[in-house]
Amino acid sequence: MTVSTAIARLNAADPDFARHLDHLLSWESVSDDAVNQRVLDIIKAVRERGDAALVEFTQRFDGVQATSINDLILDRARLELALTRITASQREALEKAAERVRSYHERQKQDSWQYTEADGTVLGQKVTPLDRAGLYVPGGKASYPSSVLMNAIPAKVAGVGEVVMVVPTPRGELNELVLAAACIAGVDRVFTVGGAQAVAALAYGTESVPQVDKIVGPGNIYVATAKRHVFGQVGIDMIAGPSEILVVCDGQTDPDWIAMDLFSQAEHDEDAQAILVSPDAEFLDRVAASIDKLMPTLERAEIIEKSINGRGALIHVRDMQQAIEVANRIAPEHLELSVADPQAWLPQIRHAGAIFMGRHTSEALGDYCAGPNHVLPTSGTARFSSPLGVYDFQKRSSIIFCSEQGASELGHTASVLARGESLTAHARSAEYRIRTTAEGN
Structure with missing residues (x-):
C-alpha cells in the first residue's frame, strides 16, 4: 500500500x-439543512407512528427484513448466547475490562448527606439514580464493545433501574462481541434499531421501546443531530x-x-x-x-x-x-x-x-x-466538561427542613429580599412563619 x-x-x-x-483545531459538528430536516421528519414519524415507523426505517436504512417490532428485540437469552460464541480470550478480556471499569466507577458514587444547624434546621442533599437510561451503540463497521462497557457499567453502578440499548444491525449482521459486552455489563433490553429513529424512540417511547431519562453513547451525524433535538425531553451525555x-x-x-x-x-x-x-x-x-x-x-x-x-x-x-x-x-x-x-x-x-x-x-x-471512562469531552470542551461517569446517572435533590425557630429567623431575611424584588406573596408566605414576641415567650 x-x-x-x-x-x-x-x-x-x-x-x-x-x-x-x-x-x-477548528472543527464544526454542524448538520446541513438536508440532514437536519431529515432528522426532524424521522423524529416526527416515530412520535406519530411508534413501532411501525421503527420497522419501516430499519428496513429502509439498514436493509433488515423485519416484519414487526418483535424481529428487532433481543432478549437476555440472546445476549447470554453471545457469550458462548466469542472466543475464550475475548470473554476473558471483556470480563477483566468490565471488572476494572466497575471498580473504578464504584469510587465515583455519591451518597446523600444532611446536617443540622443549631436551631434544628436540617439541610442536605438526596442523591437518586435515574429510573432508566438509553445506550446508543454504533453498528456495522464501527462496532465498539468497549463503549458498551464504558456507558452501561457506570449506569448500573449508579443504581439505574433499567438500561436499554439500541444498536443498528446493517443487513441483519449481529456483532457477537457487542452483545457479549452488553450481557457482561448488565444491559436489560436490546433493540436492533439505529440512527435518528432509535434516538427518537428512546426519547419519546413507542409501544415497545420504553421512554428513557437520559441517552448516552456515540453515533454518526444523524444520531448527533437527533440528540440535539431531543435534549430537554431527555438528558444527553454530550455531542461528541x-x-x-x-x-x-x-x-x-x-x-x-x-x-x-x-x-x-x-x-x-x-x-x-x-x-x-x-x-x-x-x-x-x-x-x-x-x-x-x-x-x-x-x-x-x-x-x-x-x-x-x-x-x-x-x-x-x-x-x-x-x-x-x-x-x-x-x-x-x-x-x-x-x-x-x-x-x-x-x-x-x-x-x-x-x-x-x-x-x-x-x-x-x-x-x-x-478503568477510567473512555467517553471524554472533545473539541476543546474539556475546558468545561468531564468524562462520563456515575454522576451522569445520578440526580441531586436539595433537602430543606426548618424548625419553628429556623423558619422565623430565615423568614426575616427572605421577607426583606422578596419585597426588594416586589414579590409580595413570597414575602408574606415567609412572614406567616415569623414568630411574634408573645409567641416566643
Missing part, C-alpha cells in the same frame, strides 16, 4: 502560531466530535511508540486529530520518520493518512513549560505526558479529558481496560 504523509509542522515561536493552531490525542514528549521516548500512539486515534476516522508537542526539534524529525515507516504497515493506513495529513501536527515549543501551555490551550480529549516525571507537570494541567502519565501509559489502555 502506498501512502504519502505530509503532517503539518508548527513552531510556537512563529508570530502566526496562534492563528495556525486555531485553524488546525472526532477523536483526539495530544502527546507532550520531552524527546526521550521511542519515536515508534509515539508514532503509533498518534495512529491509535487517527485510525478512528479521517477527521480524528493527532498532535505531538515537543521542545526537541530533532525528536520531531525522528517521529516524522517513524510515521512514514510505520503507517504503510497498518490495516487502516488510508484513514490514518487522511487524518494525519488533514488535522495532524508536530509542534515545536521553546521548553516543557510552553508545551504545557499549548496543551492547556488545546484542551485535548486524550493527553499523554510522555516525559520523565509526569507527576511534576500534572498540577499545571488544567484542561484535558484524560491524562496518561509516563512513557509506558499508552492511550489505548484507557480505551479498553485501565
Whole structure:
C-alpha cells in the first residue's frame, strides 16, 4: 500500500502560531439543512407512528427484513448466547475490562448527606439514580464493545433501574462481541434499531421501546443531530466530535511508540486529530520518520493518512513549560505526558479529558481496560466538561427542613429580599412563619 504523509509542522515561536493552531483545531459538528430536516421528519414519524415507523426505517436504512417490532428485540437469552460464541480470550478480556471499569466507577458514587444547624434546621442533599437510561451503540463497521462497557457499567453502578440499548444491525449482521459486552455489563433490553429513529424512540417511547431519562453513547451525524433535538425531553451525555490525542514528549521516548500512539486515534476516522508537542526539534524529525515507516504497515493506513495529513501536527515549543501551555490551550480529549516525571507537570494541567502519565501509559489502555471512562469531552470542551461517569446517572435533590425557630429567623431575611424584588406573596408566605414576641415567650 502506498501512502504519502505530509503532517503539518508548527513552531510556537512563529508570530502566526496562534492563528495556525486555531485553524488546525477548528472543527464544526454542524448538520446541513438536508440532514437536519431529515432528522426532524424521522423524529416526527416515530412520535406519530411508534413501532411501525421503527420497522419501516430499519428496513429502509439498514436493509433488515423485519416484519414487526418483535424481529428487532433481543432478549437476555440472546445476549447470554453471545457469550458462548466469542472466543475464550475475548470473554476473558471483556470480563477483566468490565471488572476494572466497575471498580473504578464504584469510587465515583455519591451518597446523600444532611446536617443540622443549631436551631434544628436540617439541610442536605438526596442523591437518586435515574429510573432508566438509553445506550446508543454504533453498528456495522464501527462496532465498539468497549463503549458498551464504558456507558452501561457506570449506569448500573449508579443504581439505574433499567438500561436499554439500541444498536443498528446493517443487513441483519449481529456483532457477537457487542452483545457479549452488553450481557457482561448488565444491559436489560436490546433493540436492533439505529440512527435518528432509535434516538427518537428512546426519547419519546413507542409501544415497545420504553421512554428513557437520559441517552448516552456515540453515533454518526444523524444520531448527533437527533440528540440535539431531543435534549430537554431527555438528558444527553454530550455531542461528541472526532477523536483526539495530544502527546507532550520531552524527546526521550521511542519515536515508534509515539508514532503509533498518534495512529491509535487517527485510525478512528479521517477527521480524528493527532498532535505531538515537543521542545526537541530533532525528536520531531525522528517521529516524522517513524510515521512514514510505520503507517504503510497498518490495516487502516488510508484513514490514518487522511487524518494525519488533514488535522495532524508536530509542534515545536521553546521548553516543557510552553508545551504545557499549548496543551492547556488545546484542551485535548486524550493527553499523554510522555516525559520523565509526569507527576511534576500534572498540577499545571488544567484542561484535558484524560491524562496518561509516563512513557509506558499508552492511550489505548484507557480505551479498553485501565478503568477510567473512555467517553471524554472533545473539541476543546474539556475546558468545561468531564468524562462520563456515575454522576451522569445520578440526580441531586436539595433537602430543606426548618424548625419553628429556623423558619422565623430565615423568614426575616427572605421577607426583606422578596419585597426588594416586589414579590409580595413570597414575602408574606415567609412572614406567616415569623414568630411574634408573645409567641416566643
